[in-house]
Amino acid sequence: MRDVAREAGVSVNTVSRALAGKPDVSPKTRAKVLAVARRLGYRPNKLARGLRSNKTFTIGVIVTDIANPFFAELVKGVEEAARQNGYSILLEDTSEDPEKEATAIQVMLAERVDGLLITPVQSARDTLEEVLESEFPTVLMGRYFPDLKIPYVVTDDVRGAILATKHLIDLGHRNIAHVGGPLHISSAQDRLSGYRQTLQAYGIPIREEYVLTGAVTLEDGYEAGKELLKLKPLPTAVFAYSDFVAIGLMQSLLDEGLCIPDDVSLIGYDNIIFSAYTRVPLTTVEISKRDLGREAVKLLLRLLKSGSTSKRQSKKLSVKLVLRQSVSRAKKGRGIQ
Amino acid sequence: MRDVAREAGVSVNTVSRALAGKPDVSPKTRAKVLAVARRLGYRPNKLARGLRSNKTFTIGVIVTDIANPFFAELVKGVEEAARQNGYSILLEDTSEDPEKEATAIQVMLAERVDGLLITPVQSARDTLEEVLESEFPTVLMGRYFPDLKIPYVVTDDVRGAILATKHLIDLGHRNIAHVGGPLHISSAQDRLSGYRQTLQAYGIPIREEYVLTGAVTLEDGYEAGKELLKLKPLPTAVFAYSDFVAIGLMQSLLDEGLCIPDDVSLIGYDNIIFSAYTRVPLTTVEISKRDLGREAVKLLLRLLKSGSTSKRQSKKLSVKLVLRQSVSRAKKGRGIQ
DNA sequence: CTGTTAGCGCCTTCAT
DNA sequence: ATGAAGGCGCTAACAG
Secondary structure (H helix, E strand, O other): OHHHHHHHOOOHHHHHHHHHOOOOOOHHHHHHHHHHHHHHOOOOOHHHHHHHHOOOOEEEEEEOOOOOHHHHHHHHHHHHHHHHOOOEEEEEEOOOOHHHHHHHHHHHHHOOOOEEEEOOOOOOOHHHHHHHOOOOOEEEEOOOOOOOOOOEEEEOHHHHHHHHHHHHHHOOOOOEEEEOOOOOOHHHHHHHHHHHHHHHHOOOOOOHHHEEOOOOOHHHHHHHHHHHHOOOOOOOEEEEOOHHHHHHHHHHHHHOOOOOOOOOEEEEEEOOHHHHHEOOOOEEEEOOHHHHHHHHHHHHHHHHHOOOOOOOOOEEEOOEEEOOOOOOOOOOOOOOO | OHHHHHHHOOOHHHHHHHHHOOOOOOHHHHHHHHHHHHHHOOOOOHHHHHHHHOOOOEEEEEEOOOOOHHHHHHHHHHHHHHHHOOOEEEEEEOOOOHHHHHHHHHHHHHOOOOEEEEOOOOOOOHHHHHHHOOOOOEEEEOOOOOOOOOOEEEEOHHHHHHHHHHHHHHOOOOOEEEEOOOOOOHHHHHHHHHHHHHHHHOOOOOOHHHEEOOOOOHHHHHHHHHHHHOOOOOOOEEEEOOHHHHHHHHHHHHHOOOOOOOOOEEEEEEOOHHHHHEOOOOEEEEOOHHHHHHHHHHHHHHHHHOOOOOOOOOEEEOOEEEOOOOOOOOOOOOOOO
16 A cells, blocks of 8 residues: 555555545546556555454354255355455354354454354353343344344244144144254244144144154254154154255155155255255255345344444244145045044 | 553553463463453454464455355365364355456455465466466365466366276276266366276277266256257266266156166266265265365465475375265176177 | 544564 | 564544
8 A cells, every 4th residue: 555655646545545435535646546556456455454443344154064055055145145245254163062152253253253143053052142142243043042132034933834734734644743953943943833833723632752853964864764663653744854854864764665755744944955856855845045144144234334223123034835745645544543 | 452451560562472372471470461361351353463463364265156065065174174273264155257256366365364275166267377376375175277386185086087987887887978067177177087088998989979068056967867868879877077967967867767777877976965865875976075175274274384385285185986876787788889 | 635643453673 | 571662554533
């Protein structure tokens, strides 16, 4: 910048203003400065700028597992939206480890990010709470704490579960199992809750043996499949916490010689890209992962602009059912017992 | 820091040294400073530190598509390794767009990252060349420019293709097609080359109609499947550029009523997690995506330490074949014509 | 419209 | 073993 100033025959300050597009610079000077800057390949130093202005135009993104296609898509949405608005992204992966999450947050703060976008681990909230309640601009993605006043963007998990369960009931299923996620995760809770609500609404008794929880990975789904097979009246349909889980589950059932959907109907959640390409294409609840990311950025930027004064306008995105081949009408004679 | 200094009754400078673990601070003072710092929740400002020391302990990661499980895994490896070494990660996604790549690099440089890790777009190299030949510490991942002296970490694509092709030949296949990737990508070139070499080595004539290129997405794979079906002697086996392509291809062939592997054997590349869960579990070439990321970080850090003086020690990681169910012995009577 | 001055938080150098 | 001074590149505030 000093070089540019010397070369253009003006002060450093003038260069700064010309480059920043401030109004109080003569067109001639501005043109000259810009020309020189380009010629010299001037590149602004964001560190200095950040140090001075207390704004880094960087947002910290903390996810639990970037290798999971769900979060990968989410991050893609975040990245797009952030970049469009001139923000860069600092990424950290916690692997669902609360300690890593705590560290990650500290690092981000030291890095002086303008705001934080987090997929909270939720298994241990204390670490998070203190930092997050401290008014630092933060938006939660996909998961939230019902009792904390931290803004979040989620999809309507309760509704998604209702759609799925209702679909199964409408097709005549009565013995519907749910392979849920870890209950400390809000989406797992909400999906379970939607499942329960729907059965109740239809007057179908809830069998607790039909409710498994804690499944996240493909392997968990596979194991859950084995558990289900031990159940006395075998469920005729299963609503899974996620596509990951559903795909593992599918494999497990197929391995045991069952047919999908003839023996067991199966519904997943998330509509990750592969769900259309599984052994039996998966009926699932679609949520727009990119939109989730984009909306989170939008909300965060709004917080930043309003000086985080604005009332927390959390957002719940809508969901819809995607019909494929893993679900069929319940066979006659296999109704309620 | 000033607060800490005041509170501890020492100078800012002493605080700095105490915190940095410099030797010339009395144990007593150091203890006091540390205590106060903790009590006040002091957080070092990386911007200031970076401004002063010209080191940000941040590395820029530029990938072509974070939503692709392959790159997602890669980034996970990078993230882990970087964090272990005290580095943070700035992420940008180019969506295979050379212009975005150019912008991304500029942004990263403005951000003053210590080094760059890039999955180059390769379709337009000029933008990249200038920046990269400028000695800025950079490591390419998964793709490389044979004629540029930019360090890279890749997997042995030629060898992977040889393994795959040889496997098919060993099982009696002679009509082996290759659905390759875009030829401006080095890995696509190398895999095609490995395929060609192997056929030649076995004295099998190469039919150019059997070689398709330009496939990347699931959809591309699906389309390629339709193309293959038009071929006169239908290939009895296909080696695909990636698991993505192979999965699309599989779907396409199954939709047309073909059996895999009975009618057509199929081999993919990458061994993404879903390949074990496709309609027909996919035989594929495994490459460790995490290792790729980790090695890239390792190499970059070495460059940083050596002041980028060290001779560029690019690295080629080994690959291996993973056998699943998408490949079978060629049927008798369907040999060479 | 432009230049001067000052300081963001940290670290290096030099002095004590 | 500690403190004072100066400066990294930039911008905000004020002066001209």
